[in-house]
Amino acid sequence: QQQVKQSPQSLIVQKGGIPIINCAYENTAFDYFPWYQQFPGKGPALLIAIRPDVSEKKEGRFTISFNKSAKQFSLHIMDSQPGDSATYFCAASLSNTGKLIFGQGTTLQVKP
Amino acid sequence: GAVVSQHPSRVICKSGTSVKIECRSLDFQATTMFWYRQFPKQSLMLMATSNEGSKATYEQGVEKDKFLINHASLTLSTLTVTSAHPEDSSFYICSARDGQLYMNTEAFFGQGTRLTVV
Numbered sequence: 001q002q003q004v005k006q007s008p009q010s011l012i013v014q015k016g017g018i019p020i021i022n023c024a025y026e027n028t029a030f031d032y033f034p035w036y037q038q039f040p041g042k043g044p045a046l047l048i049a050i051r052p053d054v055s056e057k058k059e060g061r062f063t064i065s066f067n068k069s070a071k072q073f074s075l076h077i078m079d080s081q082p083g084d085s086a087t088y089f090c091a092a093s094l095s096n097t098g099k100l101i102f103g104q105g106t107t108l109q110v111k112p
Numbered sequence: 113g114a115v116v117s118q119h120p121s122r123v124i125c126k127s128g129t130s131v132k133i134e135c136r137s138l139d140f141q142a143t144t145m146f147w148y149r150q151f152p153k154q155s156l157m158l159m160a161t162s163n164e165g166s167k168a169t170y171e172q173g174v175e176k177d178k179f180l181i182n183h184a185s186l187t188l189s190t191l192t193v194t195s196a197h198p199e200d201s202s203f204y205i206c207s208a209r210d211g212q213l214y215m216n217t218e219a220f221f222g223q224g225t226r227l228t229v230v
Contacts, residue, residue: 034218042223042224043118046219046220098161100158
């Protein structure tokens with residue numbers, strides 16, 4: 001029940017495309033859903049996060065869509081650039097504990 | 113965002129020796145820090161939660177006697193891998209939450225430590 005399932009495992013898009021990464025969770029008690037970007041050999045960096053009382057959140061080129069009834073959320077990257085090539089992780093958390101349960105990760109390659 | 117500094121970034125040690133990794137919150141007080149382990153091309157797995165002034169809470173399957181965690185101040189937590197073996201080779205990452213912010217949920221990550229045991 002603590003799992004977060006992420007798909008796809010890898011993704012290749014052309015510059016300007018809109019990659020979409022999906023995550024599903026089981027524990028309905030989760031109340032915080034962040035997305036992280038990680039470059040090789042570096043720690044993850046927070047991109048954007050959402051709480052279950054909101055269905056969509058947009059920050060710059062990154063948008064989270066959240067479907068509480070389906071227990072799913074997704075990341076959309078608008079106008080993707082080669083510099084966006086990285087591994088993306090979704091996560092879920094109980095905000096009172098702070099412990100993050102990570103998805104399996106998606107390796108994104110944006111071709112010039 | 114807040115800065116979490118992790119040191120060293122890379123370490124190579126001989127099998128059987130111990131290695132200490134430091135995690136510092138540079139511009140905020142972190143009442144809680146977390147330690148994760150990441151194997152190549154895999155996700156981050158939570159190892160333990162470190163609370164300032166109290167014993168760490170370890171996740172199931174993580175040996176507390178092997179991975180010693182100390183959180184002696186509001187800005188520093190250390191992870192010591194004792195009697196390291198090649199299977200302990202991994203990328204260790206810490207994160208910290210700002211204890212001053214009410215209902216804060218954002219965790220800031222360090223840059224990670226690549227441990228190689230030979």
